[in-house]
Amino acid sequence: MSEDPIRVIQEKCVGCGLCVKACPFDAIEMQDRLARIDLARCTLCGACVEACKFDAIEMREKAGTADLSGYRDVWVIAEQHGGHIESVTYELLGEGRKLADALEMDLCAVLLGAGIADKASELTSRGADKVYVVDRPELEYFTDEPYAAVLVDLVRKHRPNIVLCGATTVGRSLVSRVAVPLNAGLTADCTGLDIDPETKNLRQTRPAFGGNIMATIVTPDTRPQMATVRHKVMKEAEPDPARTGEVVVHAVTEAILRSRARRVRFEAEKDNIVNIAEADIIVSGGRGLQKPENFALLHELAEVIGAGVGASRAAVDANWIPYSHQVGQTGKTVCPKIYIACGISGQIQHLAGMSSADVIVAINKDADAPIFKVATYGIVGDALQIVPMLTEAFRKALGK
């Protein structure tokens, strides 16, 4: 079938097997001394094309490239809750500034909300050259349909080159709805962004398979190039109160604000003093804590060192602590400066959620626990004994 996006040219293939070794997805096998590609597994990453010394693997290029020259500027979608601009926005501005400079384009922020026009200066002080503001009562809090429709409208009018958004609950829900009608490429949960010096394409690097592999993704033929960016990975842009920029108020029609869903109410989580997605330090507990009451030990330590409290799946499944605290593949992915794992063995699914922390501390009775393989500092010992001692020692050391 000539339509297949990748194929082995049988006349050229010598059956050497280099491509089989090069394939990260185990998608190639040898059959009758010819390479055979399993399209169901192939992601078209091109590793085999590069590895083949006989030019025997051919990837089809997409037909037709649109004119991309009219798309300018790097946009950052600001996330605000109750008029408070979330820190992920400042991380995006820090990263967006670098991209805009590399492309010699402007950095723009987009701010949607109700009664938020005066917040635009917070965005210009952090590096935005221009802020597009849509200030309407209907946009008081995030609602999927009108937020997405307003953004689609703005993008169609101003044609940005790059659109960045936080990979938060709101961000991911929002931009997926924006990318589809724009026929735009969207890459989720990026941890690295840069500009290809030759093509000027945005190179978007992200973890997949629970962080076991990294993929670099581009959107070569369409604009805007859209990406969500993992919270806490990029450095925040520092504010400069002297810095100003242009504020563009964008007017929208009533039809654009139509929504078939509405928020009835919001309930903040009761005992969630520090949100673990935001936390710079996380103290996390697992099965080794033995019973729910022992989470109190973690809360005490967390209070002294200003940490959020996380948990392994085992602790959540045992109903020791609510699901919103769960770190790992079926819970939250966190990226704190310090992660202290107490009585957590470190299953691969847990590591997927926290292994990008700067410093990992493991406290576990079992010296062979996999958590020690990723720990910056390890203590073989009983968390129930060590954690209270640690709380006391920090209390003294920090003068509390």
Place this chain on the structure above:
Amino acid sequence: MNIIVCIKQVPDTTDIRIDPETNTLMREGVESIVNPFDMYAIEEALRIRESHGGSVTAISMGPPQAEAALREAIAMGVDEGILISDRAFAGSDTWATSYTLAEAIRKRGDVDLVLCGKQASDGDTAQVGPGIAVHLDLPQITYVRKIEEIEEKRIVAERLLETGFEVIESELPAVLTVVKEINEPRLPSLKGKMKARKAEIATWTAEDIGADRAKIGLDGSPTKVVRIFTPEPRKGGEMLEGEPEEQVAALVERLKDAVVGAQG
């Protein structure tokens, strides 16, 4: 209430190993499972059917072997499985995947509710659920941790946010993506397994769903993977030895500056 659950067959990440020589994923012997988040979507669909009547159809886009995922859904109690499979889908990114699933749902017709897991455990994008919603021009509620009320043309559900949850009321039909907290998936019954073994799974091709060739597979995918690599494995660091007092003192010594910095 006619419900469609979108499911994906994924490699079981508990089995994933990295080949130390080539630094690539070793998929040999890795079992395929239903994406864990989709199990919650299946369970929720079954519960709604039990309380409100109607039908539950599972659809999956994937290679012929993804049929096994649909049989597993049937074993749990789903009425019908449809496999969306065609070589022409190869190379699909989330744009093309959500288009393809949306077209299949459109062909199925008469749908009140579409349920998806919040994301797949291999790609981790969380983009396909909302993508389906917008391709079908339906409202969405993402990250649902509880359905409070559901009736013919209306649903009230709780969306899990970073700092709490919000209660959202939406018209139906709608697309919901669900998180783990929503329920505990049942195990398949013996009767279910028997039924699954005998069930006919329809396979729909690109032509069957009337897909626009320019919107599927490679041609319908704006993004392109240019490089795959294994992250530098995190090295184990320093083990703090000695009596507990010494271990604790050594740790505080090493962390103190960073803790003060984080609080600043």
